[in-house]
Amino acid sequence: MKKLTLILFLSFLVFSCKTKEEKQTEDSSPETATEIAEETPAPPLEIxxxxxxxxxxxxxxxxxxxxxxxxxxxxxxxxxxxxxxxxxxxxxxxxxxxxxxxxxxxxxxxxxxxxxxxxxxxxxxxxxxxxxxxxxxxxxxxxxxxxxxxxxxxxxxxxx
Structure with a gap:
């Protein structure tokens, strides 16, 4: 029973570390000029x-x-x-x-x-x-x- 609990705990730990690393890799990608332009709102008032x-x-x-x-x-x-x-x-x-x-x-x-x-x-x-x-x-x-x-x-x- 102790072995089973230990194996589950280690599996959980390994799985959660991988997910965290993948998220950091996705989040750290640089924004392109197109993405920045899409996020910038158009001026609210025009001539x-x-x-x-x-x-x-x-x-x-x-x-x-x-x-x-x-x-x-x-x-x-x-x-x-x-x-x-x-x-x-x-x-x-x-x-x-x-x-x-x-x-x-x-x-x-x-x-x-x-x-x-x-x-x-x-x-x-x-x-x-x-x-x-x-x-x-x-x-x-x-x-x-x-x-x-x-x-x-x-x-x-x-x-x-």
Whole structure:
């Protein structure tokens, strides 16, 4: 009985050592450039045009530069509201684009903070409580990205 137990123990020990060596050999193989490229996610935001056009609401956002700063032209034409045409300058952090929207409406120039969540090739506008001036978010961590008007990537030739 002791011999049988000893033989089983030694068999188990030898088998487990071989499995461990095989795993180390497989894990230590160098990654190829193709494997690294496949693991690297594509940039979440691309230069180009994003738009929403339904139910009398039109929003167009042409992103002209995606580097340290994200720059573009942003236009709103919401049903039963005055149209706003302006420029955007902001930063992208963790798939959230936050920046200043400087626009002209009713002959006046104004600036307000806007935010978009970049998700699945769309820009979803974020909303949150504004500060005393009504032009900036009180707490950027409490934004809600539940807009029913997502901007989808579109051809820039199809102007709104």
């Amino acid at each position: 180009g045009c994003y738009a929403y056009d339904a139910n009398g609401h039109k929003i167009s956002f042409e992103i002209t530069d995606v580097s340290e700063m994200v720059l573009g032209n942003l236009d709103y034409a919401l049903k039963e509201k005055d149209a706003n045409t302006g420029t955007f300058a902001g930063k992208l952090q963790d798939s959230v684009l936050i920046g200043s929207y400087t626009f002209a409406s009713e002959g006046m120039e104004s600036t307000r903070e806007v935010a978009f969540l970049v998700k699945d090739g769309q820009l979803i506008e974020g909303y949150g409580e504004l500060d005393e001036t009504g032009t900036a978010f009180k707490n950027k961590n409490d934004l809600s990205f539940s807009s029913s008007m997502p901007l989808s990537k579109t051809d820039c030739d199809s102007e709104m």
